[in-house]
Structure formats: structure tokens, C-alpha cells
Amino acid sequence: MTTIAPFGSWISPLSAADASAAAARYDGARFVGAEVWWGETLPDEAGRSSVRRAIGEAVEDVLPAPWSARSRVHEYGGGSWTADDDGRLFFVEKTDQRVWTMRPGEQPVPLTPEDPGARHGGLRWQNGTLLAVREVHDDAPVPRRSVVSISLDGTEVRELVAGSDFLAQPALSPDGRRLAWVAWDHPDMPWDRTEIRVGDLEDGIVTTWRAVTSGDTAALQPEWDAAGRLFYVDDATGRWNIRRRDAASDRPAELIAPADADTGGGLWVLGVRWYALLEDGGIIAVRTNGSDEVVRIDADGSVRATDVPARSRAVVEDVQGSRVLVSGAAPGTTGIWEIAADGSSSLAVGTRSRLDDAWIPAARPFTVPGLHGEVHAFDYPPTNPDFAAPDSELPPYVVYVHGGPTAHTGGVPDSRITFFTSRGIGILEVNYGGSTGYGRAYRERLRGQWGIVDRDDVAAAASGLAADGRADAARLGIAGGSAGGWTVLTALASTDVFGAGISRYGVGDARLLATDTHDFEARYLDGLIGPLPEAEALYLERSPLGHTDGFRVPVLLLQGAEDAVVPPTQAQAIRDALTERGVPHAYVLYDGEGHGFRRAETVIHALETELAFLGRVFGFDTPGVPALTLD
Numbered sequence: 001m002t003t004i005a006p007f008g009s010w011i012s013p014l015s016a017a018d019a020s021a022a023a024a025r026y027d028g029a030r031f032v033g034a035e036v037w038w039g040e041t042l043p044d045e046a047g048r049s050s051v052r053r054a055i056g057e058a059v060e061d062v063l064p065a066p067w068s069a070r071s072r073v074h075e076y077g078g079g080s081w082t083a084d085d086d087g088r089l090f091f092v093e094k095t096d097q098r099v100w101t102m103r104p105g106e107q108p109v110p111l112t113p114e115d116p117g118a119r120h121g122g123l124r125w126q127n128g129t130l131l132a133v134r135e136v137h138d139d140a141p142v143p144r145r146s147v148v149s150i151s152l153d154g155t156e157v158r159e160l161v162a163g164s165d166f167l168a169q170p171a172l173s174p175d176g177r178r179l180a181w182v183a184w185d186h187p188d189m190p191w192d193r194t195e196i197r198v199g200d201l202e203d204g205i206v207t208t209w210r211a212v213t214s215g216d217t218a219a220l221q222p223e224w225d226a227a228g229r230l231f232y233v234d235d236a237t238g239r240w241n242i243r244r245r246d247a248a249s250d251r252p253a254e255l256i257a258p259a260d261a262d263t264g265g266g267l268w269v270l271g272v273r274w275y276a277l278l279e280d281g282g283i284i285a286v287r288t289n290g291s292d293e294v295v296r297i298d299a300d301g302s303v304r305a306t307d308v309p310a311r312s313r314a315v316v317e318d319v320q321g322s323r324v325l326v327s328g329a330a331p332g333t334t335g336i337w338e339i340a341a342d343g344s345s346s347l348a349v350g351t352r353s354r355l356d357d358a359w360i361p362a363a364r365p366f367t368v369p370g371l372h373g374e375v376h377a378f379d380y381p382p383t384n385p386d387f388a389a390p391d392s393e394l395p396p397y398v399v400y401v402h403g404g405p406t407a408h409t410g411g412v413p414d415s416r417i418t419f420f421t422s423r424g425i426g427i428l429e430v431n432y433g434g435s436t437g438y439g440r441a442y443r444e445r446l447r448g449q450w451g452i453v454d455r456d457d458v459a460a461a462a463s464g465l466a467a468d469g470r471a472d473a474a475r476l477g478i479a480g481g482s483a484g485g486w487t488v489l490t491a492l493a494s495t496d497v498f499g500a501g502i503s504r505y506g507v508g509d510a511r512l513l514a515t516d517t518h519d520f521e522a523r524y525l526d527g528l529i530g531p532l533p534e535a536e537a538l539y540l541e542r543s544p545l546g547h548t549d550g551f552r553v554p555v556l557l558l559q560g561a562e563d564a565v566v567p568p569t570q571a572q573a574i575r576d577a578l579t580e581r582g583v584p585h586a587y588v589l590y591d592g593e594g595h596g597f598r599r600a601e602t603v604i605h606a607l608e609t610e611l612a613f614l615g616r617v618f619g620f621d622t623p624g625v626p627a628l629t630l631d
Contacts, residue, residue: 002388005424007395007472008620010387012422015624016611018354019415020603026327027069028271029336029348031320032083036348037062038336039069039081047598051081051089053104054349062089062104070094071121071270073135073145074166074520075565075595079122079271082130088152090130092120099123099132099150111154120148122270126172133167133270134159143519147181149204161199161206166190166520168270173224177201178247180222180230182267187523187531190267191218191406191436191443196232198222198247212247218440220264225277231256233264233274238440240264242275242285242297257297261287265436266406276319284324284339286314288437290365290376291411294326296343308337308345312410329412332360353415358385361421363411366428368464372445375457376438377430378411379465383421394472396618397426399462399498401480401487405446405454405528408437419607423622425614428465432457432487450528451510451542454487459497474499475618479610481505482566482595489544489574493551500617502556502610505566505595508574510539517565548577554584554630556613558606560593584630586613 003010020043027039027049037053049070051063063069063081069091071077081091090101090111097119102108112120115136122133129149134157136144146162147170161167164183168190171180179201184194196219199209212230213219219234230247233240237255240262245253263274263285275285281299284306286292292314294306308314310328317325322341325348328334335350353360361380368375382395389395398420402409409429417427431437433453434446446453458478466473477500480488485506492501507513514525514532523531530538540546555578559571568589578585588609590602597603612628615621 003386004390005387006620007382007389007393007424008615008618009623010382010384010422010424011623012384012419014355014359014415014419014422016419016604016607017600019419019607020600021351025598026334026336026349028079028081029317029325029327030083031318031323031325032087033085036325036336036338037083037089038349041598043598043600043603046592049080049094051083051091052349059349060104063091063102067091067100067108068094071119072097073119073121073133073270075518076269076520077121078269079124079133082123082125084125090123090125092123099130101152109154111150111152112157122168122170124170124271127174127176129172129176131160131170131172133170142186147179158204160201160204161209168267169221169273171222171224173228174226175228178224179206180224180232180247182220182222187526189406189524189527190220192527193217194219196222196230198230212245212253218264220267221273221275223275223277225281226279231275231277235262235264235440240274242283256283257301257303259287259303260439261289261293262437262439263287265408266404268404268407273316276316276324278319278324279321282322284316284319284326286316286326288314288408288410290431290437292328294328294339304343306339306343306345308339309333310337312412314410329410329414331363331412332357334414353418355418355422359383359422360418361413361427363413365411366461366465368460370433370460371456372433372449372453373442375430375432375461375464376435377428377461378409379470380413380417380421380427380429381470382424382426383418384424387424389424394469395424395426396475396477396614396620397428397462397465397471398477398479398502398614399458400427400429401432401454401458401478401484402429402435403480403482403484405432405434405450405483405487406436406443408435410437416607420611423611424620426471428461428471430458430461432461447527448530450525451486451490455490455494458487458491459495462497477501477614477618479504483507485566486510486544490542490547492553492555493544493547498553500554500556500614502558502613503571503574504558504597504606505560505563505571506557506574507566508543508570509545510543511536512570513566514539516567516569521565545573545577548581551578551581551583554613554617556610557585557587558597558609559587559589560595560597561589561591562594565595579631586628586630
């Protein structure tokens with residue numbers, strides 16, 4: 001029997017604790033002999049990052065507590081562990097950023113020396129060599145970054161190549177004589193301009209190198225095949241597509257099965273890969289055009305879809321012969337799938353929703369015209385088989401704004417979205433101009449226009465949904481973290497579309513971000529707004545803190561106390577401005593959290609606080625969640 005109740009007040013079996021437990025974060029996966037190992041963040045262990053394996057039906061920690069595999073290279077890390085076929089684990093310990101090694105059941109031993117200024121990430125085991133990206137912080141304005149090899153007895157860390165502000169994705173040729181890598185320099189970001197470089201190795205060190213791409217495109221992920229040919233992805237055509245070339249010649253690269261889709265994305269973390277070469281000459285690749293698709297490209301160039309259900313955050317993790325591991329998110333499941341030699345796939349490890357399909361909202365691709373061109377989004381309507389709203393009522397909606405801003409959402413409802421939709425609150429995820437997944441032109445729409453295009457696009461998407469009769473125009477909220485929080489604040493300060501806003505560790509002052517943030521993003525705003533000091537007037541004009549007179553609707557601010565990317569001073573300045581203007585608000589500071597919330601207790605509290613905030617502002621009861629007092 002269906003119960004009639006107002007939107008937002010529906011009773012859901014999915015608690016905030018359930019949603020937190022289902023929000024697993026996987027960090028890499030590897031074939032280790034006959035086993036599959038994977039990295040997993042454990043919210044119930046204060047966000048510790050473990051490496052795990054399955055023994056029969058049981059899951060076992062290869063990396064036991066209190067060890068935690070987490071890199072801080074580029075601050076966002078990535079590639080924090082790898083393993084060889086014999087079962088040796090190599091990992092970056094979070095607390096000291098050294099590389100350690102161990103076998104299951106043994107105690108870790110260090111492979112790199114103590115150095116408080118050194119960090120490691122992007123670990124890769126190739127041809128009997130352990131490669132890493134090393135970052136050394138000293139008195140220089142830009143940390144020294146290099147590709148290094150690390151001896152397995154802990155006696156030597158050898159610098160193979162340096163000479164650029166940033167290096168990533170090293171790949172060793174099968175004969176061990178050449179190294180390929182991605183390089184770029186300030187003020188570019190890796191989705192703006194990079195080079196693929198190939199160097200000759202003598203005595204384990206790069207003696208000479210040359211660029212094999214133009215430097216005017218965003219080339220990524222070099223890989224070698226068994227014949228010594230170099231593969232990589234490049235976006236010279238406007239889409240990241242795979243290319244192949246003879247690295248020793250000047251002949252142009254050959255496009256492999258070009259498509260109006262991206263095999264590539266924002267290189268925010270080290271170690272991420274979007275394709276893998278198979279021993280039979282085929283390729284497994286992720287293709288993104290709004291949502292992700294995992295395809296097989298045969299040696300003759302023909303393309304066929306796989307049955308991997310991941311449609312968001314899909315990444316190719318590892319290959320063993322013709323077997324492949326792919327991680328990602330599918331409706332109701334976040335996990336790692338194994339693709340067998342015959343092309344079939346199975347879930348190797350994953351977290352399934354405790355709810356059946358009737359509770360999972362169907363993602364509806366939603367495109368609206370905007371001031372700067374089409375705006376792409378995904379609509380998740382309220383979904384609860386036990387409840388319905390009165391016929392005359394339209395649902396409240398919250399527009400979700402992803403971070404980055406050079407990032408992407410693929411149209412898969414996670415447990416946190418379902419937490420709200422099962423209670424009668426719709427979610428609209430917007431891939432505003434600047435997002436990946438729609439080609440370079442869409443990505444570059446934000447160039448020089450951060451704070452304008454993103455603001456206008458989220459407002460257009462929300463207004464379009466309301467005009468379509470799917471949302472209550474008087475109960476539109478907006479929520480986002482980091483750069484998404486910036487867009488939340490700019491939209492609240494300079495549009496009248498939204499009735500409430502939730503900013504998670506959001507940027508309020510662009511000047512402060514440019515001078516206070518870490519090196520990876522230290523020049524990011526050159527492209528998004530303009531270089532300082534020449535563009536200082538633009539920074540003042542765009543920043544929400546320059547428009548506090550525009551804040552009129554309630555705001556919830558959530559912040560990590562240890563955030564090095566967007567320090568708490570940003571949220572505190574917004575809080576003070578809201579207090580001064582008498583705008584209802586709440587500010588929550590979470591001890592022990594950085595840029596993004598990892599602890600179970602934080603995720604639970606944040607979800608319940610957001611729900612209580614929306615109920616308070618939009619006028620519906622929130623059963624089972626404590627009421628929120630606004631200052």
C-alpha cells in the first residue's frame with residue numbers, strides 16, 4: 001500500500017550510516033598471481049586506506065592497521081600502491097610518504113630513506129622495476145619532481161629524469177631501454193597542454209629524450225606494446241582518442257578507432273589509466289560521452305561493447321594477458337569488474353546497495369540551452385516504492401555541482417544520492433561548461449570564465465528542470481564541494497534561482513586560493529580567471545566574498561579542519577559575512593578531515609545535517625534526523 005506524504009518527508013530504509021558504508025572508495029586493483037588485490041578506503045577505520053584480497057569468501061587485509069596507503073604527491077595523490085606477481089606489496093605510507101614493502105603476514109620494511117620533504121606516488125611495477133613519481137619540498141618555490149626507480153633492497157632511489165614542473169604516468173619499454181612519461185609546466189594543467197616524452201636509458205638514467213607530441217594538446221597515458229610501439233591518448237581532434245606510433249621515427253601517429261567520445265580525463269590523481277593493451281593485439285578502453293562505456297578494440301580496429309555495467313568513474317586498473325580489471329560505478333553497485341579472455345565480465349569485488357532496484361532512481365540525461373551553449377546534466381527524480389506525494393505537489397530538488405572544476409559526473413546515482421531521492425528530494429547533477437566527458441571545446445568553455453559560465457550553467461539547468469514541470473521552482477537548492485562550493489556560493493550571491501545552498505569546503509576568495517593553495521593548483525586560476533597580479537580586479541569581481549550583499553537565502557557550510565587545498569579560513573570568512581548580514585546559516589568544522597570527507601562519522605553527520613537543513617528551509621519534516629538550528 002502506497003502512503004501519501006509530502007516530498008522530503010518520506011521514510012526510507014537507507015540510513016546515513018548505510019549510505020556511508022555503501023560509499024566505498026576503491027584505489028587501484030591488481031592481478032597478483034591468481035589473486036586480485038585492491039585498494040579500499042575504510043570509513044569505519046578513520047578513513048584508512050588498506051590493500052585487500054579475497055581468500056575464498058572472506059576478505060583479508062594485505063595491509064593491516066594502522067598502516068595506510070595514501071600518497072600526497074600533487075596533494076591529491078594516486079598510485080599509492082602496486083604489487084609484483086610474487087605477492088610483494090609496495091605502498092606509500094600516509095604518515096611519512098615513504099615507500100614500503102611487505103608480503104602478506106609480514107611486517108613492512110622501508111625502501112626509501114626518511115626525508116620529511118619527500119613524497120612518492122604513481123607507483124608502477126614494470127619489467128622487474130619499481131617506478132614512482134617523487135616530489136621533494138624544500139625552499140624552492142616549486143617542488144622538485146622526478147621519475148625514480150627504487151631498488152627492492154632499500155639501498156638506492158635513482159632519479160631517472162626530471163626537468164619539468166610536473167611528471168606523471170611513467171612507462172618502461174619491454175626491453176628496458178626507453179622510458180615514456182607525461183610532462184607539463186606551470187601555468188598549464190594536464191588537461192590544457194602536456195607533452196609525451198620518450199627518453200633513452202643508459203645505466204638506468206635518461207640520457208637524451210625527445211617530445212613525440214606537439215605540446216599544444218593534452219596528451220596522456222603512454223604505453224608500450226610487446227613490439228616496442230608507443231601508444232598514448234591525445235585530443236588534437238577535440239576528443240581524447242588513442243594513437244600509436246613508432247617512437248624511434250618521425251612518422252605521424254596513427255589514430256586507433258577514432259570516436260566522438262573521450263578515452264581520457266582530468267589527470268587529478270597519479271596512476272589513473274583509461275585503456276590497456278592486450279596480448280592478442282586488442283585494447284580495452286573507456287569511452288566517455290556523458291556516461292562511460294567500456295569497449296574492446298580488436299587488432300583490426302573493429303569496436304565492440306563489453307558487458308561491464310560501469311557508467312561512471314570507469315578506470316582500467318590492470319591487465320594480465322587477456323584478462324582486465326576495470327573499476328567504476330554502476331547503478332546500485334560500486335566495484336571492480338574482471339573482464340575474462342572471452343569478453344564476459346564479472347564483479348570481482350564491490351559494494352552493492354542494500355536496496356533493490358525499485359529504490360534506485362533512473363538517471364535521465366537532461367540537456368538545456370544556456371547563455372554559453374547547451375548544458376548537460378543528469379536528473380534523479382524522487383524514488384520510493386512505498387510513498388507518493390499529493391498530486392498537486394512538485395518535489396524539492398538539489399542541484400549537485402561537481403568539483404574540479406575540470407571534472408565530470410557520469411550519470412550513476414550513488415548511495416548518497418539515493419539517501420535523498422528515497423526521501424522525496426530530487427537531485428540534478430550538472431556537468432557545467434568546463435567539465436570533461438564532452439570534448440575539448442566544452443572543457444575550454446570555462447577558460448577565463450570561472451564564476452560566470454559555471455554559475456550560469458547551473459542556474460540554467462535548475463530553471464530548465466522547473467520549467468519542464470519536474471521540480472518546484474520555489475524549492476531549488478544547490479550543493480557542491482571545493483570548486484563546486486565556489487559555484488554554489490557564486491550562484492547564491494548573484495542569481496535568484498536557488499532557495500538554499502550547501503557548500504562543502506568551498507572556495508570563497510579566489511585570490512586567497514591562488515596564494516594559499518598547494519603547488520599543483522598554484523597556477524590553475526591563470527587559465528580559469530587570469531594571471532596575478534594583472535587580473536586582480538577580475539579575482540575581486542568573481543569571488544563570492546566580493547558579493548556578500550547578494551547572500552539572502554540560508555547557507556550550510558561544511559569544512560574539514562585539516563584541509564590543505566581550501567583551508568578553513570575560506571569557509572570562516574563566508575560564515576562571518578553571513579553573520580554580519582543576518583543570513584540564516586550553520587557552520588560545521590570536522591576535526592581530522594581534509595579536502596573531502598573520509599571518516600564514517602563525518603559522512604553520516606554531514607548527510608543528516610544536509611537533510612535537516614533542507615527540511616528546515618523548505619518546510620518538510622525529516623523523520624529520524626535531528627533538527628538543525630540556524631544562526
